[in-house]
Amino acid sequence: MEERVYIFDTTLRDGEQTPGVSLNTEEKLGIARQLARLNVDVIEAGFPIASPGDFDAVQTIAREVKGPVICALARANKNDIDRAAEALK
Secondary structure, eight states: OOOOOOOEEOTTTTGGGSTTOOOOHHHHHHHHHHHHHTTOSEEEOOOTTSOHHHHHHHHHHHHHOOSSEEEOOOOSSHHHHHHHHHHHO
16 A cells, blocks of 8 residues: 655644734635645635634635645534535535
């Protein structure tokens, strides 16, 4: 069996937790497109329930970035999971 390392990038969510860092949807989309060009396997695009802006960013990235699997952070509760699923449609 071939061994493979999968890259799961959290820059768009966890990276934004850095003090003073705030990215708008277009900036996040640009980063996501670059990650796709770098052949990242999975992009965690954000935390959709956190804010309308985060929801919009996850939704935009899920619709426009092809190649990597796009996912979203959700806590283990129905509202979070439903909001993440809605953003990723």
